[in-house]
Amino acid sequence: xxxxxxxxxxxxxxxxxxxxxxxxxxxxxxxxxxxxxxxxxxxxxxxxxxxxxxxxxxxxxxxxxxxxxxxxxxxxxxxxxxxxxxxxxxxxxxxxxxxxxxxxxxxxxxxxxxxxxxxxxxxxxxxxxxxxxxxxxxxxxxxxxxxxxxxxxxxxxxxxxxxxxxxxxxxxxxxxxxxxxxxxxxxxxxxxxxxxxxxxxxxxxxxxxxxxxxxxxxxxxxxxxxxxxxxxxxxxxxxxxxxxxxxxxxxxxxxxxxxxxxxxxxxxxxxxxxxxxxxxxxxxxxxxxxxxxxxxxxxxxxxxxxxxxxxxxxxxxxxxxxxxxxxxxxxxxxxxxxxxxxxxxxxxxxxxxxxxxxxxxxxxxxxxxxxxxxxxxxxxxxxxxxxxxxxxxxxxxxxxxxxxxxxxxxxxxxxxxxxxxxxxxxxxxxxxxxxxxxxxxxxxxxxxxxxxxxxxxxxxxxxxxxxxxxxxxxxxxxxxxxxxxxxxxxxxxxxxxxxxxxxxxxxxxxxxxxxxxxxxxxxxxxxxxxxxxxxxxxxxxxxxxxxxxxxxxxxxxxxxxxxxxxxxxxxxxxxxxxxxxxxxxxxxxxxxxxxxxxxxxxxxxxxxxxxxxxxxxxxx
DNA sequence: AGCGGAACTT
DNA sequence: AAGTTCCGCT
Numbered sequence: 001x002x003x004x005x006x007x008x009x010x011x012x013x014x015x016x017x018x019x020x021x022x023x024x025x026x027x028x029x030x031x032x033x034x035x036x037x038x039x040x041x042x043x044x045x046x047x048x049x050x051x052x053x054x055x056x057x058x059x060x061x062x063x064x065x066x067x068x069x070x071x072x073x074x075x076x077x078x079x080x081x082x083x084x085x086x087x088x089x090x091x092x093x094x095x096x097x098x099x100x101x102x103x104x105x106x107x108x109x110x111x112x113x114x115x116x117x118x119x120x121x122x123x124x125x126x127x128x129x130x131x132x133x134x135x136x137x138x139x140x141x142x143x144x145x146x147x148x149x150x151x152x153x154x155x156x157x158x159x160x161x162x163x164x165x166x167x168x169x170x171x172x173x174x175x176x177x178x179x180x181x182x183x184x185x186x187x188x189x190x191x192x193x194x195x196x197x198x199x200x201x202x203x204x205x206x207x208x209x210x211x212x213x214x215x216x217x218x219x220x221x222x223x224x225x226x227x228x229x230x231x232x233x234x235x236x237x238x239x240x241x242x243x244x245x246x247x248x249x250x251x252x253x254x255x256x257x258x259x260x261x262x263x264x265x266x267x268x269x270x271x272x273x274x275x276x277x278x279x280x281x282x283x284x285x286x287x288x289x290x291x292x293x294x295x296x297x298x299x300x301x302x303x304x305x306x307x308x309x310x311x312x313x314x315x316x317x318x319x320x321x322x323x324x325x326x327x328x329x330x331x332x333x334x335x336x337x338x339x340x341x342x343x344x345x346x347x348x349x350x351x352x353x354x355x356x357x358x359x360x361x362x363x364x365x366x367x368x369x370x371x372x373x374x375x376x377x378x379x380x381x382x383x384x385x386x387x388x389x390x391x392x393x394x395x396x397x398x399x400x401x402x403x404x405x406x407x408x409x410x411x412x413x414x415x416x417x418x419x420x421x422x423x424x425x426x427x428x429x430x431x432x433x434x435x436x437x438x439x440x441x442x443x444x445x446x447x448x449x450x451x452x453x454x455x456x457x458x459x460x461x462x463x464x465x466x467x468x469x470x471x472x473x474x475x476x477x478x479x480x481x482x483x484x485x486x487x488x489x490x491x492x493x494x495x496x497x498x499x500x501x502x503x504x505x506x507x508x509x510x511x512x513x514x515x516x517x518x519x520x521x522x523x524x525x526x527x528x529x530x531x532x533x534x535x536x537x538x539x540x541x542x543x544x545x546x547x548x549x550x551x552x553x554x555x556x557x558x559x560x561x562x563x564x565x566x567x568x569x570x571x572x573x574x575x576x577x578x579x580x581x582x583x584x585x586x587x588x589x590x591x592x593x594x595x596x597x598x599x600x601x602x603x604x605x606x607x608x609x610x611x612x613x614x615x616x617x618x619x620x
Numbered sequence: 621a622g623c624g625g626a627a628c629t630t
Numbered sequence: 631a632a633g634t635t636c637c638g639c640t
Contacts, residue, residue, distance in 0.1 A: 026630085028632070073634070079622095084633055086623065101621070 029084050030093050030106070032070055036063065053106030054097055 036042040037055055046063050049056040057063050060078035068076025085104060088094035097103040 026632080071633085075635080080634060080636090082622075083624080083635080087633070089623090096622075 027070060029067065029081070030088060032067060033063075034106075036066065042066075049103065051097075051105060053108050055104060055106070056100065057102040057104070060102055 033046065033055070036046045037048055045059040045066070046055060046057045048054065057078075060081075064076050064078040064081045067081050068074055073080075085094060086096075089096065092107050094104050094106055097105050
């Protein structure tokens with residue numbers, strides 16, 4: 001009966017804490033949604049449902065009303081709100097859960113992975129619906145002013161009683177007046193009231209994670225050593241309070257110092273950390289939404305998502321950046337317990353995380369290495385010429401007209417709806433719900449090239465149909481595609497690992513779509529064993545390029561990727577060029593993965609890591 | 621319902 | 631940049 005959602009799913013608190021630019025405290029819709037989601041009072045209006053990050057809007061009108069109230073847009077309605085929500089698709093913040101009305105899903109996966117690659121996901125437990133656990137939320141606020149901490153602490157959560165009907169009422173109906181000067185706050189905000197940072201926000205996750213988890217195994221991070229960086233963990237960490245499985249984030253709070261290190265694991269790193277500078281300096285354009293994750297939480301989350309990741313074919317690329325991380329191996333034959341790996345990270349690497357972007361002038365001291373930025377919004381492709389009114393018939397025609405404008409001078413693919421989709425992240429993207437994923441993963445090269453806007457679009461639609469009707473066979477040539485009509489592939493996939501690795505460890509994660517030939521073969525023989533290193537290397541080089549590339553114009557993000565390389569390397573390079581870094585995922589990566597100042601070192605580390613992995617894989 | 625283009629607003 | 635508003639299409 002109780003779905004995770006009902007029970008009060010823990011939400012990623014980090015998700016709430018976007019730093020808002022110093023003066024602007026405009027709440028963002030997704031943020032707002034999260035707010036509602038986390039409050040019990042609104043469970044009848046909107047609530048988590050089922051899958052990770054999946055939620056259902058039970059009362060669209062009400063949600064719209066609330067949103068309108070918050071934004072002082074009385075005219076708001078679900079139609080409009082949903083439009084806004086749809087804009088998130090491309091940004092990958094959300095995606096629609098097909099087949100389920102009013103149901104959407106947050107994409108936490110990649111974010112987590114990207115941000116917490118160092119987390120050990122080796123252990124097997126995989127709590128399904130638990131989203132990442134938040135933490136830190138109020139702890140780390142951006143100094144300047146983060147009034148927007150919407151609901152910072154979950155007082156009500158902690159003491160349900162508090163939020164009695166009165167409060168609730170107050171919260172809900174009363175405020176809609178934007179007119180009054182008084183109402184600066186949203187309903188929610190008022191309702192929630194003050195947050196006291198002093199309190200552990202973590203409590204917010206009521207019962208989310210059963211204390212039963214063997215912390216050390218699950219959450220163990222590399223390097224038990226003391227963390228000079230400031231990630232001093234409270235001792236109690238070891239034995240979490242039953243009530244709050246997630247100890248307060250160690251992140252230094254008020255001072256505004258975020259531990260520069262990513263995690264304790266990284267703590268060993270000798271690298272001098274830059275003190276977090278709360279400053280406004282951070283307010284670069286990228287500052288849009290940064291979050292910080294609590295490693296522990298993330299770990300948990302990752303645990304939960306291991307499967308997911310597996311299924312989604314998340315690109316291991318992210319891991320490359322963090323050689324010291326342990327990649328989950330779904331089916332490791334007989335090696336010791338997975339957790340062991342954690343212990344002896346033979347790799348004394350200084351994690352790449354500590355490294356900064358060399359080239360860029362961006363303030364290297366991002367508040368936290370964990371921050372990530374959501375992807376940039378889609379581009380507006382407005383190329384609608386002036387008055388022609390072909391609207392009805394011309395979906396295609398417009399495409400053609402579009403041609404010249406792109407920077408893609410050479411390519412000259414006529415219309416290109418460049419969606420951020422295909423970048424690195426996208427691959428891992430949750431969105432994969434459909435065939436498209438398979439296409440990308442399996443067919444790669446060619447598919448990409450032809451992924452023109454139009455195609456894409458149709459593709460999607462077809463997919464929808466596929467899901468809706470249960471037949472998409474025409475499109476999906478993919479061998480794997482199951483004709484089943486399950487609307488929610490995500491889940492589907494989730495439950496059923498696409499390719500049960502037989503004795504071979506080859507982590508699915510390592511299936512780089514890059515190499516068609518290799519990835520595909522899941523032969524029992526273990527074809528993939530060898531390629532592993534190779535893959536890593538390739539990835540690595542790619543990454544390096546990417547990094548070297550530094551930040552370049554973001555404008556390019558929308559470019560169509562791949563001009564048609566056959567060569568893997570070449571292709572990779574292209575990807576780097578195009579997607580790397582700019583579009584959504586890339587951006588994240590860029591932020592998260594500081595280029596190695598010491599690439600050389602990194603390289604060797606990588607090698608070692610690779611070697612290790614390979615060894616582990618030797619089972620093949 | 622849901623999607624997404626386009627113009628417009630903050 | 632992140633919606634908001636409007637709207638045609640499926």
